[in-house]
Amino acid sequence: MGKFTEESQQLLKLIGGKQNIAAVSHCVTRMRFVLNDPSAADVPGIEKIKGVKGTFTQAGQFQVIIGQEVAEFYQDFVKVAGVEGVSKDQVKKAAKQNQNALQRVMSAIAEIFAPLIPALVVGGLILGFRNVIGEIDFGNGTIVSQSQFWAGVHSFLWLIGEAIFHMLPVGICWSITKKMGTTQILGIILGCTLVSGQLLNAYGVAGAAADAIPKWDFGFVQVNMIGYQAQVIPAILAGFCLVFLEKFFQKICPKVISMIVVPFFSLVLAVMASHFILGPIGWKIGSWISAGVHAGLTSGVNWLFAGVFGMFYAPLVITGLHHMTNAIDTQLVADFGGTILWPMIALSNIAQGSAVLGMIYLQKKNTKSKEVSIPACISCYLGVTEPAMFGVNIKYGFPFVSAMIGSCAAAIISVGSGVMANSIGVGGIPGILSIQTRYMLIFALAMVVAIVVPFILTVIVGKKKLTTEDIYGDEATDTPVTAESVTLAAVADGEVFPIEQVEDEVFSKKLMGDGFAIRPTGDTVYAPCDATVSVLMEESKHAVGLTLPDQTEMLIHVGIDTVAMNGAGFDYLVEKGQTVKAGEPLMKFSREEIAKAGKSDVIVCALMPTDEAKTFRFHTGVTAKANETIIVEENNV
Template sequence: MGKYEKDAKELLELIGGKSNINAVSHCVTRMRFVLNDPSVADIKKIEEMKVVKGTFTQAGQFQVIIGNSVGEFYNDFVALAGVEGVSKDEVKQAAKKNQNVMQRAVTAIAEIFAPLIPAIIVGGLILGFRNCIDSLYVFENGTKTLVDISQFWAGVDSFLWLIGEAVFHMLPVGICWSVTKKMGTTQMLGIILGLTLVSGQLLNAYGVAGTAAADIPFWNFGFFKINMIGYQAQVIPAILAAFTLVYLEKFFRKITPQVVSMIVVPFCSLLLSVIAAHFILGPIGWKIGSVISSVVYAGITGPVKVIFAAIFGFVYAPLVITGLHHMTNAIDLQLIADYGGTMLWPMIALSNIAQGSAVLGMSYLQKKNAKAQEVNIPAIISCYLGVTEPAMFGVNLKYAFPFVCGMIGSAIAAIVCVGGSVTANAIGVGGIPGVLSIQPVYMLLFTICMLIAIIVPFVLTVIVGKKKGM
């Protein structure tokens, strides 16, 4: 008899039995179900189970938070239920039948960027560290940086740019690979396509603005010319090019005889997609990305920036529930490419902190409740490190008022943040470590914003909780 056999049996009954399970898998802390009829699941009773830390539904999946012991629980559950577990990718595919068109589009964007997040986090941390050694003037009466006074740290700064450049400037390579991986086509072709977008033969995207039109290199085909412009750090051109490659490969694979498919399919799909990328899709994608980033930038820096900040700071946490927050990754990266930094990412980091601080308030209110603290403490730590789901779904949404208190604290912190033009050089780890991504001149102000995001939700949660008799 497994350790969690009794709990597994209870959960199986409460979700509607084996017949209601379309697919099941698990991640680091959660059981992931695709249910044939989600309305059958008795969510209230499931959340009352001692082993369950919370539940939520996202992207067509019913997710039950178990904690670090989810692997052991999962093994007991599938053995008892007599169902065969599947991979997370298979669960995602099964869940799509429960999604509308908008949800599927958002899920697609999330699935493109999800494999890239570890690299983006590393890149963000590295750029943040480089901020500290090459941009903080704290030596010799505030006139020099660590790099200025030490050859060793100057060498470290230069060396680390190898990784920073690879992550952010070469981002189209990762995007093209991720799209082909997601769509089940040839990943190596995606990598090659991405490399053609950032080739050293092309004028670097960052150098386009400072280059006179007459000096931009071009391919001369006799009766027409195409500018040789790179797409370093560009998101939309890479996505458009990658999906073109995917559908061309599927098309040629479908119509090409098997005996010559090894030659015809990769040749035709890659050649045509590279032509499309540089002749049509790249310029169009660049324009689309520029329009999106300029609109967002205008909102953040224009006369209504305080209102924009208040709204974004308030609604970001609800966006996480819907999954729409994944779209901000592309916008952030486009802002960095176009303006050398993003004012959106600091607000996201503050929202993470605010939700964690609301849980901190709940932890204070429930200090004598050992079971509640088993959920609260890990959720606080996770949130302050940038992962909000355990806090939001395990605590704040369960009681509702802490979630709203966190949103209010996030909005106030965002107003101060945007009002002071706090800008990040890169996106990476959210929460408190997010300060490393902030441009050095704004680090002190961002620290003040973090204190606001900690104090306001905590105080509000405690006040409202005491009025509710908690």
């Protein structure tokens, strides 16, 4: 019989039985389930199991937090359940059965772009820097126009920028074939055919006359030779077309000739389909969107259009069709002496960067996430959004939506005030320099909205949605975080509940400060973090006062009205003025003696109010284990 056999039996029953388990695996701290019917799991019951520190659901996985003993728990569970474990990747694959169509599409996009993120981050920084030195007029011209050195730098950096963004379809087609397990070199070749120098560059199509577009002439039909530089939808359609064809021919082709037949027919047919059908379809969609944008800008309800465009411009960037707005901007400048459209684009970019800024704040302790989010935020504020959108915002979902809402509000302010730009400029914070002088102040206000609204929404929603794994890293533990002494662990084993439910008005009305309470299952109180013992009750011995590293005072009070016991059943393990480490025992108490005295043994932890404004984030409703379960996170306001 294993150490966790009894707990495993309870978990199996509460999770809905063996028949409800589609897949199960584990990482360093938690078990990861894919359930056939997630609603069948008794979450409150599971969280009461001894050894279970909590649960959450993410990306179709029901995750049960165990802690450092998860490997042993997992081994006992699979024996009791009679199931075979699988890898984390297999669990993620199985988890897709619990995702809706939109979640599967977003997940697929994220998986396609995940391998491309490092290149997108580099490209974003390079293009942002080029925008600053090459497009901003500082009064006597741009930096590039004043210096041959910087002109050379500007020209040289485009070598890298062009390779990353103009040639993006190559990376997309490669990533799709890699994800789907087909021949990657064929995906690379297919992507190269979409951006070949033989084709008319996608950026030149809008301004080219019909008879100036080169064509393939097959006698009975002619096909436009158009490139799809920086285009996403044509590349995605082409990549999946190649995958489908290769798998089809692999299935029907004899093995003896498959090495010749499969790649030949798969690639040739995929290239034909991409240029003859799929590419033009994607391009047509772009044309329709462009026409709608122009109509909205010239209508009498342009403020309404602003809200819609501000909201959905970022999703348009995902498709790569946003490049068509350049032609509209150029026409607006010619017709009206300026463009109302471009300022909204700049605000949308700023909003996406601000959502990433919110994620940086939420994940300030997650080093791996910051390696992506900080450069992505910088490049986004300089006008290049792809790293921020694909690397951060779409991955989590809610930051992307928060940015859309902020962009919508800022766009309404901009268009409603008639803000115009002289021309297309830097699509980020430096873009204010391209705004006509009389509109700069109101545009600055719109920028503030585009910064503040997404940041606040992201932080508010993120505090509810992000898991410990998201905040601290992919393999975050549930042990206390000591950085800056802002995190407190449980002071005892037991059930954690809100201080408002304590049957003592001194505590429930927070007269001693905000906090939490524990119904203990043990007999020892431990230090929640490094601290100094500041208060001891020499006669009753029922409470301990601590001074935390940031000078917050914390009172740990064992029992309700236990002062009347005059110390019976209580014993201090520390002295006043002593410095203690996190997890060090502070006092012993007897639950039996407290019960005999007719008192409640509830442990109350109150954080005393100070002159410095602070917020406390409490984690209640969980079964805590002393020194391992995080209960409080404290932040200065």
